[in-house]
Structure formats: C-alpha cells, structure tokens
Amino acid sequence: MEWKRVANSTWEIEPHDGMLVPGRIYASAALFEKAMSDRASQQVINVAHFPGIVEASMAMPDIHWGYGFPIGGVAATDIADGGVVSPGGVGFDICCGVRLLGSSFQLADWEARRDRIMAELDRRIPRGLGKGAIAGRALLSDVLERGAAAAVAVGLGGPDDLQRCEELGTSSGADPGAISDRALRRGGTQLGSLGAGNHFLEVQLVDRVFDSKAATAFGLAEGMVCVMIHCGSRGLGHQTCTDQLQVMGPAMARHQITVPDRQLACVPVDSAEGRRYLGAMGAAANFAWANRHILAHETRLAFGRAFQISRERTGMHPIYDVAHNLAKIEAHEVAGSIRNLCVHRKGATRAFGPGHPDLPRDLAEVGQPVLVPGSMGTASWVLRGTERNPAFSSAAHGAGRVMSRKGAKKHQTGASVQEELESAGIAVRPGSVTLLSEEAPYAYKDVDEVVDACEAANLGEKVARLVPLGVVKG
Amino acid sequence: MRNNQHMRYEVISHTADTGIIAYGVTPEELFENTAWGMFDLMFDLAQLTPVHDVPVMATGDGVEDLLVNWLSELLFHAENLDLALCYFTVDRLEEGGVQGSAGGVPVDDVVLRGPPIKAVTYHELSVTENPDGWWARLIFDV
Numbered sequence: 001m002e003w004k005r006v007a008n009s010t011w012e013i014e015p016h017d018g019m020l021v022p023g024r025i026y027a028s029a030a031l032f033e034k035a036m037s038d039r040a041s042q043q044v045i046n047v048a049h050f051p052g053i054v055e056a057s058m059a060m061p062d063i064h065w066g067y068g069f070p071i072g073g074v075a076a077t078d079i080a081d082g083g084v085v086s087p088g089g090v091g092f093d094i095c096c097g098v099r100l101l102g103s104s105f106q107l108a109d110w111e112a113r114r115d116r117i118m119a120e121l122d123r124r125i126p127r128g129l130g131k132g133a134i135a136g137r138a139l140l141s142d143v144l145e146r147g148a149a150a151a152v153a154v155g156l157g158g159p160d161d162l163q164r165c166e167e168l169g170t171s172s173g174a175d176p177g178a179i180s181d182r183a184l185r186r187g188g189t190q191l192g193s194l195g196a197g198n199h200f201l202e203v204q205l206v207d208r209v210f211d212s213k214a215a216t217a218f219g220l221a222e223g224m225v226c227v228m229i230h231c232g233s234r235g236l237g238h239q240t241c242t243d244q245l246q247v248m249g250p251a252m253a254r255h256q257i258t259v260p261d262r263q264l265a266c267v268p269v270d271s272a273e274g275r276r277y278l279g280a281m282g283a284a285a286n287f288a289w290a291n292r293h294i295l296a297h298e299t300r301l302a303f304g305r306a307f308q309i310s311r312e313r314t315g316m317h318p319i320y321d322v323a324h325n326l327a328k329i330e331a332h333e334v335a336g337s338i339r340n341l342c343v344h345r346k347g348a349t350r351a352f353g354p355g356h357p358d359l360p361r362d363l364a365e366v367g368q369p370v371l372v373p374g375s376m377g378t379a380s381w382v383l384r385g386t387e388r389n390p391a392f393s394s395a396a397h398g399a400g401r402v403m404s405r406k407g408a409k410k411h412q413t414g415a416s417v418q419e420e421l422e423s424a425g426i427a428v429r430p431g432s433v434t435l436l437s438e439e440a441p442y443a444y445k446d447v448d449e450v451v452d453a454c455e456a457a458n459l460g461e462k463v464a465r466l467v468p469l470g471v472v473k474g
Numbered sequence: 475m476r477n478n479q480h481m482r483y484e485v486i487s488h489t490a491d492t493g494i495i496a497y498g499v500t501p502e503e504l505f506e507n508t509a510w511g512m513f514d515l516m517f518d519l520a521q522l523t524p525v526h527d528v529p530v531m532a533t534g535d536g537v538e539d540l541l542v543n544w545l546s547e548l549l550f551h552a553e554n555l556d557l558a559l560c561y562f563t564v565d566r567l568e569e570g571g572v573q574g575s576a577g578g579v580p581v582d583d584v585v586l587r588g589p590p591i592k593a594v595t596y597h598e599l600s601v602t603e604n605p606d607g608w609w610a611r612l613i614f615d616v
Binding site: 038040064065066067068071091092093128129130182185186187195196197198235238239241242245246249261262263265401402403404405406407431432434435438 | 485487488489490491492539543546549550553554556558580581582585586587588589590592593594595596597598599613615616
C-alpha cells in the first residue's frame with residue numbers, strides 16, 4: 001500500500017493490515033518528502049489502529065518522527081463508540097504550549113534598552129536543571145485545581161489575562177487527587193520555570209501583518225515588540241505521564257486492546273482508567289497553564305524594571321496562550337452528525353475558527369490565534385483558525401525538526417551558533433551554550449514553508465509574521 | 475552487535491528525541507550501562523565523582539518493563555534530589571524486581587551537555603541476549 005496525493009496539500013494511505021481509518025498527512029510536496037525520510041509516516045499508520053478512531057489518523061505539515069505518535073499527529077476517537085484516550089497521544093510534557101505577549105514597545109525602545117532587558121530576563125527567568133522557580137510550593141495545590149486562575153488569585157497577573165488563554169487557563173475535569181506524590185515531589189518546586197531542550201522565551205518584533213482585521217482583534221500591530229514563551233508542565237507532567245503509562249499496559253489487556261507500538265497504550269475514554277488519566281492530565285495541564293502565566297508575569301516585571309516603569313505601563317498583554325500537547329473532549333461533525341470526540345493533539349495546535357462558542361467574544365468574528373514558533377533565529381507566525389478546518393480544528397505547532405540532535409551537534413558547535421545569532425543582531429542568553437547547536441535553525445524545517453502548507457490545506461490563515469530580537473534558552 | 479567489550483552504549487539518531495543501544499555481559503551490567511548511557515547523554519559522567527548516594531528499587535513484568543521502570547526510577551530520583559547521577563550499581567536482579575543504588579553530584583555543580591531527558595519511552599524498546607551478552611535499545615523523550 002502506498003501514500004497517494006489526494007489533493008494539492010493532502011496525502012493519504014488507505015486502511016490496511018488492521019488500520020481502522022486512512023492515514024492522512026497535510027503537506028506540500030517538499031514537506032511530504034521530508035516526512036517520508038524517517039519513521040513518522042509509519043507512526044501515522046500505527047495511530048490508525050486506535051479503537052474508535054474516526055475520519056483519519058492525521059498529521060500536520062510539521063510532522064516528524066516522535067515516540068508512538070508522530071510529532072504533529074492528530075487523532076480523534078468517538079467516545080460513544082468505545083473511543084480511546086492515549087497518554088502517548090499527549091506526550092510526557094503534558095500541555096506543553098506557547099504564550100504570546102504584545103506590548104506598547106517599538107523597535108526603537110528595544111534598541112535603546114536591549115542590554116538591560118536581556119540582563120533582567122537572564123536574571124529572572126529560571127531555566128535549565130535545578131535552578132529554582134519563581135513561585136513557591138504553597139501555590140501548588142490551588143494551581144493543580146484551578147490552573148492560571150490560582151496565580152491570578154495571589155496577584156500574579158490580572159483576570160483579563162485569562163480571557164486570552166485556551167480554556168481560560170483552567171482545564172475542565174482536572175483531578176488533582178490523580179497526581180501522584182512522586183509527581184508532586186519531582187515537579188512541585190518547578191512552578192515558574194522554563195526547563196531546557198527546545199523551550200525558550202523569545203523577544204520578537206512584528207515584522208509584517210497579513211490580516212489587519214484579525215491582527216487588530218488579537219492586539220497585534222506591525223512594529224510591535226512581543227514576547228513568546230514556550231514551555232510545559234515540567235517534571236510534574238513528565239512523572240504524571242510515566243505513572244499513567246504504567247497503569248495503561250495491564251488495563252489494555254483487560255479491555256482487550258492491542259496496538260502496534262507499546263507507547264500507544266490506550267484505554268476507552270469511558271472507563272475508570274480513562275477517566276483517571278484525563279483527570280491527572282487536566283491537573284498537569286493546569287500546572288502548565290499556570291507555569292506560562294507566571295513566566296509571562298515575570299517577563300512584564302523584567303521589562304518594567306528595564307524601562308524603570310510600572311508593569312502596567314509596559315502595556316504587555318496576552319495575545320493568546322495555546323497548548324500543543326493535549327487530549328480534549330470536543331464536539332465535531334463526523335459523517336453528518338455531531339459527535340463527542342476525544343481529540344489528541346501531539347505537537348499540534350488547537351485552531352478554532354470564527355464563531356466557535358469556546359472563543360472569547362472579542363475573537364468570535366476572526367477565530368482563535370494559532371501560535372507557530374519557528375526555530376531559534378528564524379521567524380515565528382500567528383495564524384487564525386479557519387471555518388471548515390479539515391483536521392478537527394488543528395494546525396501545525398512549529399517548524400518541526402528535520403535533523404537529529406546527534407547530527408546537529410556534528411554540524412556546528414553551540415558557541416559558533418551563538419556567534420552567528422549575535423552577528424545577525426539577535427541577543428542570546430543560553431542556559432547552556434553547548435545545547436544551542438541542537439536547537440540551531442539548520443536542525444529544523446523552514447517555518448515559512450510549514451505555514452504556507454497550513455494555509456494551502458485550510459488549517460489556518462496568516463495573520464502576522466514575527467522575527468526574533470532576543471532569545472533566552474533553557 | 476557488540477564490537478567493543480568496553481563499550482557501554484552507542485547513541486541512536488532520532489529526529490526529535492534521542493536514544494541509545496546499551497550493552498552488558500550480564501543483565502545486571504546491562505541495567506547499569508543503560509543508566510550510564512542515559513545520564514551520559516546529559517552530563518559528561520567520566521568527569522564526575524559521586525558525593526550523594528540513593529537506593530533504587532523497581533518492579534516490572536518482564537525484563538523490558540523492568541528496565542524501563544529502573545530507568546524511570548533513576549530519572550525520578552535525579553530530578554527530585556537535583557542530582558546528576560553518575561554511578562550505578564545493581565545488587566539484585568530477579569524476575570519482577572531490581573535493587574541497586576546510584577550516586578551523583580548536585581546538578582548546580584555540573585554543565586549540561588545534552589538536553590534533559592524527560593522520560594523513558596516504550597517506543598521501539600527491545601532487550602536481547604546474544605552470544606556476546608545482552609543489549610537493549612531505548613528511545614528517550616527530551
């Protein structure tokens with residue numbers, strides 16, 4: 001059985017050897033070729049074996065080889081039809097995602113205070129291993145219950161911030177009691193920290209606006225200095241997924257489920273184990289919403305300090321906060337009827353179109369902001385959700401890796417990557433200079449190409465392109 | 475598979491994450507060397523001398539589960555105690571359980587040379603015995 005191009009930006013493989021639905025990749029010809037260069041396409045096929053999966057096992061244009069699910073994978077299962085939930089379809093970094101802040105600053109402001117801003121961010125943003133966190137452990141239990149709202153309740157940020165956050169920064173169905181003592185011990189002291197790897201805080205400039213109506217609604221304008229924050233649920237989320245996977249194996253046998261890859265372990269959503277997982281996932285997601293919220297608040301303080309003004313006068317406001325590693329219960333139309341689905345997005349962004357009832361009123365007309373960070377040193381994008389999105393309202397989550405970490409390390413040293421970025425006018429404050437080589441632009445696909453493919457497949461429409469000014473890396 | 479009796483592990487190329495193939499003459503040595511390989515991806519272990527010890531126990535059905543749970547246990551202890559683990563010993567390995575210990579140094583005292591490992595996955599996991607001993611293939615989430 002072979003993959004076939006069924007539309008300009010859509011490739012499919014028919015169900016075979018136990019697949020319940022087709023595999024489908026949204027990509028340009030060039031990106032599809034890259035997707036075929038590793039085992040990502042086989043992972044799309046593996047996910048098509050999920051009990052209760054509907055429509056297709058899908059992948060976004062930034063698809064690449066993950067573990068179990070491909071990165072960029074989207075799979076929806078019909079709960080009433082025995083549909084499953086899989087921790088592997090969410091990943092260990094539960095609710096990893098991106099928050100974008102706008103501001104009242106322009107390029108000239110940045111240029112005048114660049115060194116002070118970077119010094120403040122360098123000093124205030126905990127990152128790497130064992131370097132502490134902004135919030136105390138006292139906030140933890142309320143955060144697991146209420147997410148970002150718990151941080152607002154103690155004066156970190158304001159209530160308005162929550163309006164521009166997926167699920168208002170609080171996961172419905174969170175069950176803090178499902179978080180193990182080990183997860184609390186492992187990650188409980190990390191609230192308000194970036195982590196490392198591909199996580200970052202980046203100061204950016206809105207380089208070009210493509211849709212002025214949507215940009216205005218979002219709060220973006222050409223020439224605006226912005227800050228993008230990429231991180232997740234830290235050790236608490238990693239341990240929660242580890243704990244839940246240990247439960248899933250034996251539970252699968254009880255539910256008589258088999259899958260081609262053990263990392264795709266899954267159970268019916270409507271089962272004790274499924275409900276327990278979704279409760280734990282929701283509580284870990286609450287940690288992640290709060291984590292990004294607290295880092296955003298600290299960023300405002302850093303800019304205020306650098307400009308010697310109050311945080312209110314920085315004009316720093318959330319454009320949006322969106323997850324790209326979650327399973328959500330959502331209503332979607334399947335074969336002409338509205339079904340209650342468990343939509344897994346593993347390295348894919350929710351992208352609700354105009355009129356969706358879950359959007360805040362001021363975004364109802366234009367759709368949800370979709371944040372697509374590029375690789376370090378390259379552009380990032382803000383798209384908007386579209387009507388008739390063919391992938392359960394999902395879009396790409398980034399550029400997508402194309403080179404292994406091992407290969408990237410051989411290509412260039414971290415020090416020379418830093419030198420190149422600084423030469424290009426991008427300030428870099430790495431947690432580890434060595435790690436910069438693994439996250440260098442050449443290790444990733446061209447994000448502009450990924451965004452073009454999203455637009456061609458109606459996964460999202462371009463609103464604004466942002467270019468990097470300064471990077472704080474984990 | 476094993477072309478060097480002293481080789482503890484090799485790095486596997488993976489697009490998003492990272493992995494190793496680890497070797498051991500005995501299952502106990504395999505468990506020690508997979509632990510070494512996992513932490514050596516993050517820190518240059520040859521340069522470290524442990525100053526803190528932690529007992530490590532794990533259970534699991536079958537050698538593959540046991541290996542994943544042993545490594546997951548080490549990741550838990552490392553992050554919980556903020557240690558870069560650099561010394562591993564397996565005292566007892568039997569069906570269903572492993573007991574041993576690990577030694578490490580505070581992470582604030584060492585430099586990361588690879589991204590922190592978030593978790594051990596079951597993706598393409600294998601543990602095999604051949605005439606030269608044992609080897610295991612593991613993919614880690616980073």
